[in-house]
Amino acid sequence: EAGVAQSPRYKIIEKRQSVAFWCNPISGHATLYWYQQILGQGPKLLIQFQNNGVVDDSQLPKDRFSAERLKGVDSTLKIQPAKLEDSAVYLCASSFQENTEAFFGQGTRLTVV
Amino acid sequence: GIQVEQSPPDLILQEGANSTLRCNFSDSVNNLQWFHQNPWGQLINLFYIPSGTKQNGRLSATTVATERYSLLYISSSQTTDSGVYFCAGVSGGYNKLIFGAGTRLAVHP
Numbered sequence: 001e002a003g004v005a006q007s008p009r010y011k012i013i014e015k016r017q018s019v020a021f022w023c024n025p026i027s028g029h030a031t032l033y034w035y036q037q038i039l040g041q042g043p044k045l046l047i048q049f050q051n052n053g054v055v056d057d058s059q060l061p062k063d064r065f066s067a068e069r070l071k072g073v074d075s076t077l078k079i080q081p082a083k084l085e086d087s088a089v090y091l092c093a094s095s096f097q098e099n100t101e102a103f104f105g106q107g108t109r110l111t112v113v
Numbered sequence: 114g115i116q117v118e119q120s121p122p123d124l125i126l127q128e129g130a131n132s133t134l135r136c137n138f139s140d141s142v143n144n145l146q147w148f149h150q151n152p153w154g155q156l157i158n159l160f161y162i163p164s165g166t167k168q169n170g171r172l173s174a175t176t177v178a179t180e181r182y183s184l185l186y187i188s189s190s191q192t193t194d195s196g197v198y199f200c201a202g203v204s205g206g207y208n209k210l211i212f213g214a215g216t217r218l219a220v221h222p
Binding site for chain 2: 033035037041042043044045048055056089091093098099100101102103104106107109
């Protein structure tokens with residue numbers, strides 16, 4: 001069974017530029033999560049989808065971050081414009097349903113210079 | 114949402130030693146997972162354990178949901194066990210998977 005796929009693996013951008021990350025969850029998984037993990041900290045939930053609807057985005061900085069999950073499968077997370085403090089690993093995860101076991105992709109390491 | 118506390122924050126072991134990592138929750142949970150983050154940043158699933166005890170090789174985990182804690186046991190530690198161990202839980206009514214700050218484990222030969 002294929003795992004959660006994320007791309008790109010690494011990205012370096014200048015501040016004020018925009019960037020987008022892509023996630024393909026495990027086939028059949030209805031719930032999709034985006035997390036931000038700053039160096040030395042635990043992952044922080046940014047947004048959670050159930051199919052193509054948003055369950056929670058209370059921690060998403062909506063003035064610069066946006067996410068969508070069209071057709072309830074793939075998802076993209078965008079940052080525009082990026083700030084230095086956005087440097088982090090962005091992790092995507094999926095689960096069959098809410099409250100079931102979640103599986104993570106390899107993450108995208110973003111460096112903003 | 115729930116608060117998740119992990120202890121100890123850092124742990125240094127000699128190869129072959131045993132250890133216990135703890136995870137406390139501020140509210141009851143109906144979904145609890147343990148992960149190992151390897152040096153390349155990948156989160157590896159160790160256990161999905163909302164309650165009870167499970168074992169997988171040298172690792173085992175116990176969750177006592179009524180007392181809001183979970184324990185991860187590592188026996189006969191190896192250098193490959195090094196990395197960061199995270200627990201994460203979902204509390205009833207919130208459906209958000211919340212992580213602790215992690216326990217950083219270093220196993221020396």
